[in-house]
Amino acid sequence: MGFDLSSVVAALPDVGAASLTNAWMAVIICVAALALGIGFTVVRSLKYRVVNGVMSVFISFVRGTPILIQIFLCYYVLPLVGLDLDPTTAGILAIALNSSVFITENFRGALAALDDGPIEAATALALTPAMIWMLVILPQLLRRTLPMLVSEGTVILKNTALLSVITVAEGFRVAQQIGGATFRPFEPLIAVAICFLVLNLILVGVGVMVERRGALRAA
């Protein structure tokens, strides 16, 4: 059984349409993960001993266990505590929490490299802590961590393919279904790989554009 290019082409429309599900899930997750990541970072900077202790255990757990297991935990275990989520919501929650942890850890490193001066100046001008975060720290932080945020975006996009294992009808699952129906499992996989490559290229391209604009404004 050789490789059949026409089967790849035949699978592309359906797989491509289903991959748009991955795209919109990834967009939602990116926004949620960034918001959560910023939130975690601000909370950690308040330095409540107990809160930070709990956070550091949570962060270590998320960084030390596979995202697949975290997806299973959100999908199979949350219903036991009364939180019955449909597969898509559970998956979005799992990936967003996972990425937010990687984002806040990256912010931690970037914060240590920020300059004291602007914050001291803002404090001298009696800006409130909320204003200092919004006007002084976050603009610098986001600009500096943009390359990392873009690569986290590609990780998020790739992780959405894992939601096929909890029955979300996204690109990878549709490719497997086409493979099962046509008895040619290999070619639809090439089609879905192409879709992910294209989506990732778009994501990286947008990142480069934003980076250029940010650099222009900073100059």
Place this chain on the structure above:
Amino acid sequence: MRLDPGVITDSWPLFVEGTLVTIQLSVLSFLLGLALAVPVAALSMSRHGVFRGSAMVYLAILRGIPFIALVFIVHYGTAASGARTPAFWSGVIALTLFASAYYSEVIRSTISALPPGQWDSGRVVGMSRLQTLRYIIVPQSLGSMIPPGVNVTIMMIKESSVISAITVGELTYQGLVVQGNTFAPFEVFITIALIYWGITLGVSRLGDRVERRIGRLQKSGRPTGGIAARYLTLTASKPVQ
């Protein structure tokens, strides 16, 4: 919600077996991935555009498609080409390819982070490019390769859970088997999560020790003034002035 420890005590041999297979997968792919990463890194730093281009395509594909797709492509791809690869080896091949892409990026970025004067100084004393690499560049960059290398290793160990999808009896697969038999998702998934957590924590400790051995534990961070430290540090242990 009630915890039933019986689920774990009854099926512990499965968890042990799964853990061993996960470790086998990880160790094999670590060694093979690192071995493959060296030529890929060499290509990506080559002076010839064709070599650099082919390395770029290799990296873009391996890092651009989801690992679960890579696993199935390798598994079905080797089957379609006539060779009947056991699922375990499909998993090893996929994980090796995946690891090689990320390890080669670690090698490339740490080497190119060295000041270019290091290469020039090698030439000045009459060394070839290879000699410069061997005696000047590698000894200096080895230490700084460890922390990102450990991160890639941990990422690779975690990704190995995806290989359960092609029925390799590693930890996640055994967990799913036990979950199917007992319908006790909480006990099962927490147990395998704790085992993975233990493995990755162990690897990261090991990485710290190797790094100390090589003798270059650079700690980043500089003294921050009291006011700015309120925003720029996230550890609660330090007293706030």
